[in-house]
Amino acid sequence: MRTIDWIPADDAEREPGRGFIRLVDQTLLPDSLVELDIHDLDVLVDAIQRLAVRGAPALGVAGALGVALAAQNLPADLARQAIAELREARPTAVNLAYGVDTALAALERGGALAALEAALRVRDADIAACVAMAERGTDALTRLIPDRAALTVLTICNTGALAAVEHGTALGVVAKLHRDGRLVRAIACETRPLLQGARLTAWELGRMGASYDVIVDSAAAITLARGGVDAVLVGADRIAANGDTANKIGTFAVALAAARAGVPFLVVAPETTIDPATPNGDAIEIEDRGGAEVRFFRGVRVTPPDATALNPAFDVTPADLITAIVTDARVIDVVAGDTPASDTPAARPV
Numbered sequence: 293m294r295t296i297d298w299i300p301a302d303d304a305e306r307e308p309g310r311g312f313i314r315l316v317d318q319t320l321l322p323d324s325l326v327e328l329d330i331h332d333l334d335v336l337v338d339a340i341q342r343l344a345v346r347g348a349p350a351l352g353v354a355g356a357l358g359v360a361l362a363a364q365n366l367p368a369d370l371a372r373q374a375i376a377e378l379r380e381a382r383p384t385a386v387n388l389a390y391g392v393d394t395a396l397a398a399l400e401r402g403g404a405l406a407a408l409e410a411a412l413r414v415r416d417a418d419i420a421a422c423v424a425m426a427e428r429g430t431d432a433l434t435r436l437i438p439d440r441a442a443l444t445v446l447t448i449c450n451t452g453a454l455a456a457v458e459h460g461t462a463l464g465v466v467a468k469l470h471r472d473g474r475l476v477r478a479i480a481c482e483t484r485p486l487l488q489g490a491r492l493t494a495w496e497l498g499r500m501g502a503s504y505d506v507i508v509d510s511a512a513a514i515t516l517a518r519g520g521v522d523a524v525l526v527g528a529d530r531i532a533a534n535g536d537t538a539n540k541i542g543t544f545a546v547a548l549a550a551a552r553a554g555v556p557f558l559v560v561a562p563e564t565t566i567d568p569a570t571p572n573g574d575a576i577e578i579e580d581r582g583g584a585e586v587r588f589f590r591g592v593r594v595t596p597p598d599a600t601a602l603n604p605a606f607d608v609t610p611a612d613l614i615t616a617i618v619t620d621a622r623v624i625d626v627v628a629g630d631t632p633a634s635d636t637p638a639a640r641p642v
């Protein structure tokens with residue numbers, strides 16, 4: 293099963309390129325595995341904003357396929373406006389803008405069919421990138437922790453297949469450790485307020501047959517301090533040129549605790565998550581999702597009725613807390629002073 297894909301329409305042979313987007317509705321997991329068929333760009337933008345599809349790589353593919361959908365369904369002026377709205381649907385993950393821009397450039401060069409071909413290349417590049425990251429990530433762990441045959445790792449948010457197309461980034465590394473018989477246990481931070489760790493990462497770990505525990509986010513520090521974790525593996529929504537990394541809210545606190553405990557902290561993300569135009573973390577826009585997600589828990593109010601709440605969806609982990617950034621093309625030894633910008637830039641996949 294793919295988290296997100298393009299489904300050719302029944303009449304696609306007569307009209308090449310016609311089709312629609314199919315994606316797993318992640319708001320319903322872990323209780324129901326339901327796929328949504330999306331024929332309109334408005335519906336796609338809504339799915340992105342309510343996190344039916346989420347995770348930086350999946351957002352990149354959604355952005356690219358969304359351009360193909362708009363090009364097929366809308367007159368040029370309306371398509372341009374709808375595509376601009378799609379690009380802005382969520383601000384922090386650079387992959388969304390990357391996916392939109394890549395398919396849009398193809399649309400302007402060669403029309404709707406070219407846009408679809410470019411979008412499918414973004415999808416296929418994501419699948420290949422995740423396989424490469426799993427290889428590089430497990431090799432990097434062997435190099436960093438040579439004395440441990442099998443590892444307990446801690447992660448936050450969901451960086452698995454649900455955050456990409458077929459495999460994940462950080463959780464893809466965990467899955468490979470498990471397949472190789474090198475995973476003792478995974479510890480998944482629940483990831484307040486929307487529980488991507490408790491709902492989605494736990495669901496994926498269970499399906500792969502891995503041993504795991506869910507912890508509340510605030511238990512990460514003591515879990516690390518007590519020596520029960522060999523490495524922290526997280527994903528990224530945007531990596532600045534100096535290595536500062538935006539990821540799900542709570543990641544910065546985990547990085548601080550990992551540094552205090554002397555535990556390697558690895559960011560695993562495709563090259564497309566590196567944004568050379570963003571010099572450092574201060575320049576990364578952090579999505580504000582509004583107070584309701586904090587004040588209510590699955591529809592039940594948990595604060596006084598008139599309480600106000602802050603809800604930044606992401607934080608920025610400074611590069612000096614990151615041991616290494618593992619991409620599909622390279623391992624950037626941040627702890628040794630390398631940055632995404634100073635290290636050899638790898639070719640973009642599309």
Ligand code: MRU
Pocket residue numbers: 343346347348349385448449450451452455456460461462488526527528529539540541605
């Ligand atoms: O708000 P979300 O669920 O889209 O946040 C996702 C994350 O923060 C992930 O860690 C990140 O996108 C990397 S996914 C491989």
